[in-house]
Amino acid sequence: MHISIIGGGASGFMAAITAAETFPAAKIVILEKNRTVLNKVRISGGGRCNVTHSPSELRFFIKNYPRGEKLLRKLLTKFDANATVAWFEKRGVKLKTEADGRMFPISDSSHSVIECLLRTAKLLNIEIRTSTSVESFVPMENGGFTLQLGENESLLTDRLLIATGGYPRLGSFDWLEEHRHEIVSPVPSLFTFNTPENYLLPLAGVSVQDTVVKIMGTKHEWRGPLLITHWGLSGPAVLKLSAWGARELAANDYQFICKVNWTPELNEQQLREFLTGERIKTPKQQIASNARFGLPLRLWKAFTETVEIPENLKWVDASNKSLNRLAEVLTNSQFTVSGKTTFKEEFVTCGGIALPDIDPETLQSRSVPGLYFAGEVMDIDGITGGFNFQNAWTTGYIAGKNLGATQP
Structure with a gap:
């Protein structure tokens, strides 16, 4: 089983790690077009990384998402802010809560989060390829995908996760319209x-x-x-x-x-x-x-x-x-x-893949078997305060749990 993840951000890493732990025989690669990964994690919260928001009852927590509330209401019952705190603490990153509810590493440094994700990915033998631009993907007749990496390289993969963020980076929205996905026009938020x-x-x-x-x-x-x-x-x-x-x-x-x-x-x-x-x-x-x-x-x-x-x-x-x-x-x-x-650390997009096109249980595309989504590439966004990262952790975790599952 080969799993490819396009996008080396928070949701991409969470999906890759979860998939590796759930399907240990799978070969997993993260493809990132930039020279470095986890760039938004690095600059978030002025370099401290606002990992999530203080856990509260679901009915209150979910009200912090202008778009995507219905889908996240279901997903957060499987992986919420409490689960995020426990996930990072289990891997050596303890979080603290500030007066306004934002949660940061006790180190006050995003490097703690980045090192945790990189270290965990390395332990699980997840391959990370930077400076790797994915130009297009094509579903194959018998399942799986061919990814075109530049002019002279292609990659075959059984499952594909797109976690490229909200703004139309990598031309991902153009790809997805070609594959029968409705795109809610992206505009800036925050x-x-x-x-x-x-x-x-x-x-x-x-x-x-x-x-x-x-x-x-x-x-x-x-x-x-x-x-x-x-x-x-x-x-x-x-x-x-x-x-x-x-x-x-x-x-x-x-x-x-x-x-x-x-x-x-x-x-x-x-x-x-x-x-x-x-x-x-x-x-x-x-x-x-x-x-x-x-x-x-x-x-x-x-x-x-x-x-x-x-x-x-x-x-x-x-x-x-x-x-x-x-x-x-x-x-x-x-x-x-x-x-x-708009500042880089504040940048969030309203819009993306229309949620009716996504299976709410698995985050798999309804029209392309084996294709999954996580993070801000979907039409989900939260207000400032750690809610957008919680969306990344939650959707990355749910997608990762299903990436290697047997197709119906």
Whole structure:
């Protein structure tokens, strides 16, 4: 039994290792077009690798996937975040949970994860071929496939797993359309918002831990931390919002209005009452020099400047008009978004192989026997926080368990 896996990322390695352990007589090769493998693992989480998210009840965990929830609901009962933690710890990589639920190696280094996967693959005699581009594959009449590797080399294999990631790398989506697979057009997910006219851009690096960000004209909003950058808005709230709105935002060519509520604990009426109450509580205090609501002082000053509150104005002298304008900015800041920015460590794709084309029990193609899928090449994606890697581990494990099975 020869098994070939196209793609040397997280899902490809998990599938290869699981297949080798399940079908020890199989000869397994990972084919990666780049010079190195596990590149996304290496840069994830700023080089720390956000392996997964803290385990929780399935009904809560599954809500972190804008697309693919139905399929993953079934698959996660077989290999969930708890199983991922146990899998890595069994192989010498202990994980820790941070306050926001993200899980990292206790070493705080992605090299721990990479070394674990490479070491395990070596122990199982899995061949790893880098700088190997697969140009095409052709199913053979009696089963199996012929892979074309460049102009002068071909490879025969009994089973084939495609784990090339979400973006149409290796021309894999073109191949699959040729083999009767529907492709959900891939568009970026998990990106930041470019707001070139944003008056807050000089405050790059300033963050607020609790905001509500909304895409105007849609139902999409998210509550969480926000980061001001040199080009616009980022942070978990924006990244997660971009995932849920990925298709609508792509359809609008990333031109839209983004609304930010900087004080979500208070509604607008409560906020107005608070601000007017400061006239009595701290009448002699200068408004601009003393931030409220835990907001960074630089940000607070930017808000007071934009509503034309003089730097030395005291609370007792503030007009109702000024305080109402300040309340409006705090609860309803609106920014014109013109484009997006995507970083390698954030890059995730919405789209891929349409899930109805895949057997939900085995992850085998419904139209091409012996062809399997794992990871982001399928139309599955999660929000930031370890959920996309969990998709890779889960689907890689399920596919690996079935790659060498006898065909019906």
